[in-house]
Amino acid sequence: MIVLIAKYHVKxxxxxxxxxxxxxxxxKVAASEPGCRQYQVxxxxxxxxxxxxxxxxxDEAALAAHREMPHFKDIIEGKVVPLLDKRERxxxxxxxx
Amino acid sequence: MIVLIAKYHVKxxxxxxxxxxxxxxxxKVAASEPGCRQYQVxxxxxxxxxxxxxxxxxDEAALAAHREMPHFKDIIEGKVVPLLDKRERxxxxxxxx
Numbered sequence: 310m311i312v313l314i315a316k317y318h319v320k321x322x323x324x325x326x327x328x329x330x331x332x333x334x335x336x337k338v339a340a341s342e343p344g345c346r347q348y349q350v351x352x353x354x355x356x357x358x359x360x361x362x363x364x365x366x367x368d369e370a371a372l373a374a375h376r377e378m379p380h381f382k383d384i385i386e387g388k389v390v391p392l393l394d395k396r397e398r399x400x401x402x403x404x405x406x
Numbered sequence: 407m408i409v410l411i412a413k414y415h416v417k418x419x420x421x422x423x424x425x426x427x428x429x430x431x432x433x434k435v436a437a438s439e440p441g442c443r444q445y446q447v448x449x450x451x452x453x454x455x456x457x458x459x460x461x462x463x464x465d466e467a468a469l470a471a472h473r474e475m476p477h478f479k480d481i482i483e484g485k486v487v488p489l490l491d492k493r494e495r496x497x498x499x500x501x502x503x
Contacts, residue, residue: 312446312448312458314411314448314458314460328501328502331501331502332502335502335503347503348502348503349409349500349502349503350500350501350502350503351409351411351498351499351500351501351503352498352499352501353496353497353498354497354498354499355496355497360501361409361411361496361498363411363460363503399450399452399458400450400451400452401448401449401450401451401458402448402449402451403446403447403448404425404428404447404448404449404457405425405428405429405432405445405446405447406432406444406445406446406447406448406460
């Protein structure tokens, strides 16, 4: 299983809007991406403007497909990314869990 | 839900040993910590010596209790930590997922 950990550094004042967009994203991923087995979003307790997404994909193809979905382009690229100062991505392989 | 993301920077040559210890840890957590709802370990694709643990706890008390368990003291503090160069912890709150 591939694990994507994405850190979204949100422009101050926009975290509620970004969370709203991600709440719209989550059911679309669940409904149309069988290769995505987990889509979690957490907010740092030390920095309210830092969101961390922990996503699981069955393989590289499922991760690549995620980035080509209309909801990824509309919601993430179209609405979320303009509200971020910075995005960091780390790709890992699930070993336990 | 509280999310703990722990980064273990393993001393080179010790990652198999650390993963072995964490594979011993995981069922003990599942068996004796009802307040721990997720215990995942992933390995970075870019750096084999970087392990990332993503743990969920129902509340602060469950997280505090985790660190007082005999298996935490024996396995994590006793066996894993000596094999690490560095440990980083981030505490978050689950918003979606």
